[in-house]
Amino acid sequence: MEPRVELFARIRRDSRVESLGIRALAKRHGVGRNTVRQALTSAEPPPKKPRVRSAPRLGPFRAEIDQMLRADLEAPRKQRHSAVRVAEVLVERHGADVAPSYSTVRNYVRARRAEIAAERGSVAADAVVPQEHAPGEEAEVDFGEVWIVLAGVRTKCHMFIMRLSHSGRAVHRVYSTQSQEAFLEGHLEAFDEFGGVPTRHIRYDNLSSAVRRVVFGAGRVRDENERWILFRSTAGFDPFYCIPGVEGAHEKGGVEGEVGWFRRRRLTPVPEVSSLAELNERIREWEAQDLNRKITGRPRTIGEDFEAERPFLAPLPAERFDPGLPLYPRVDRSALITVRQAKYSVPARLIGRKVRVSLRATELVVFDGRTQVARHERVVERYGQSVQLDHYLEVLARKPGALPGSTALARARESGTFTSAHEAFWAESRKVNGDAAGTRELIDVLLLHRSLRASDVIAGIRAALSVGAVSADVVAIEARMHANGSTLGMHHPHQQPEPVEHRVISLTQRRLTDPAAVIAGLPKDTRPVPSVTAYDELLKRRKKPGKSPAESEGTTA
Structure with a gap:
């Protein structure tokens, strides 16, 4: 036509x-x-009238359906009649031959439910009112599930997002858990990125990290977690809790949409990383790129709107809140503590004592009083371990035979902290000094890492091995020389330093090799031959003054 x-x-x-x-x-x-x-x-044809189907079989049941829908206004949300249930009730009461079809009932219920709600002074559940957000006043927070390939293993993680309502600037961080420590650490990361805190409120779901119990019938009142109250009081902002369930999702629709957008655009396909720190570093780069993006319907970019919003944020609190969960485990005889079904090593001197632990989203920090004694990356897998060789050196100095098969050594080799230079020194030291004494020399070298940089110690090991020295004292001297040479700034930044010739002569090498060959490498000694003549004078007995030799030799009783 x-x-x-x-x-x-x-x-x-x-x-x-x-x-x-x-x-x-x-x-x-x-x-x-x-x-x-x-x-x-008129050149424009009049609009066609919509086709109205009479639905003759529905007519006798309209009043009955309306009664069900009116009763739903007083019923709990999850126990209201769906269109399917309305059609089933009509079939149960009147028979399938008499009752109208499901499609007829569905179309009538869809249109009539909103009309009945309006008659009672209510509005449809999906009706929303557009809002304006003043700069610096509001933000929204949510968690979203994401999958990543972490160190070769497909792992489910949780992405924390805080989004400023005015500019749309958002901060995303991925954690292994959705626990309170991740929740608090995400806030601190976001506040640092924004350079301030929203002045009015931040919108939330009823997350267990903040809310212990929803007080039904009391509006927005919530029974909050005590640590959460302490945190928001320190930071200086108020929470706004959305209606529980899907009915309240529209109250923070900005961050709900941000979760899906970021997951589709940035985390698809599934990213492969060696650690969460690597992934979060990538996310920082993506966030910087997103500052040049325009949100649909806005004339300016996110970055431009954020720069206009930044001055309206409240300043950061003077005291930084510790997001870690405080725990007090006891150190077992293996110098391990157990936290959330994972084990972490601490210095062996703390065996049998209780220590204070700050369990954070990505790491675990151990304190002895106010002194930090250990720091570990948080273990994700259940029953996993994080063991550091440095924590067992004092024990291994007394039990050197325990080092070769120790878990601490295996983990140090896996992480790369026990390098090929350490392996070479250990092998040469055992060859020269024997297994026990040679291992103790290695342990003395490992203790140098507590006061010197790893690069300096490794340079000292290589310098000592280059002349056959397997003494921890020689390694210490060479390591300090390397540290002084690298920190004093003796070379021009664009000038390559000349290689340093290490002239180390080992006494052990002098004993085990040809003395002439070793001494030949020494500079000529021009000092006089040492003499002990002056000391011999001290051995002579002094004579007493005024007495003859005979009197001095004879004595009287």
């Missing part, structure tokens, strides 16, 4: 060019005279 716009154009043209009458135009174009009159009146 010819489109009505083109038909009207042809009728109007024939009337204008050929001056045809209504009857002739209707006959030429095969339409009624009322259509011709409409075309001559």
Whole structure:
């Protein structure tokens, strides 16, 4: 059929060019005279009337369906009639041959539910009112599930997002858990990125990290977690808790949409990383790129709106809140503590004592009083371990035979902290000094890492091995020389330093190799031969003054 716009154009043209009458135009174009009159009146055809189906079988049941929908206004949200249930009730009461079809009931319920709600002064559940957000006043927070390939293993993680409502600037951080420590650490990361805190409130779901219990019938009142209250009081902002369930999702629709957008655009396909720290570093780069993005319907970029919003944020608190969960485990005889079904090593001197632990989203910090004694990356897997070789050196100095098969050594080799230089020194030291003494020399070298940089110690090991020295004292001297040479700034930044020749002579090497060959490498000694003649004078007995030799030799009783 010819489109009505083109038909009207042809009728109007024939009337204008050929001056045809209504009857002739209707006959030429095969339409009624009322259509011709409409075309001559307006070039735009009138809208078609929607087709209204009578649904004769529905008529007797309209009042019954309306009664069900009115009863739903007083019923709990999850126990209201769906269209499927309404159709089933009609079939149960009146039989399938009499009751209307499901599609007829569904269309009627869809339209009638909103009308009945309006009659009672209510509105439809999906009705929303557009909002304006003043700069610096509001933000929204949410968690979203994400999958990543972490160190070769497909792992489910949780992405924390805080989004400023005015500018749309958002901060995303991925954690292994959705616990309170991740929740608090995400806030601190976001506040640092924003350079301030929203002045009015931040919108939340009823997360267990903040809310212990929803007080139904009391509006927005919540029974909050005590540590959460302490945190928001320190930071200086108020929470706004959304309606529980899907009904309250629209109250923080900005961050809800941000979760899906970021997951589709940035985390698809599934990213492969060696650690969460690596992933979060990538996310920082993506966030910087997103500052140049425009949100649909806004004339300026996110970065431009954020720069205008930044001055309206409240300043950061003077005291930084510790997001870690405080725990007090006891150190077992293996110098391990157990936290959330994972084990972490601490210095062996703390065996049998209780220590204070700050369990954070990505790490675990151990304190002895106010002194930090250990720091570990948080273990994700259940029953996992994080063991550091440095924590067992004092024990291994007394039990050197325990080192080769120790878990601490295996973990140090896996992490790369026990390098090929350490392996070479250990092998040469055992060859020269024996297993026990050679291992103790290695342990003395490992203790140097507590006061010197690892690069300096490794340089000292290589310098000592280059001349056959397997003494921890020689390694210490060479390591300090390397540290002084690298920190004193003796070379121009664009000038390559000249290689340093290490002239180390080992006494052990002197004993085990040809003395002439070793001494030949020493500079000529021009000092006089040492003499002990002056000390021999002290051995002579002094004579007492005023007595003869005979008197001094004889004595009287």
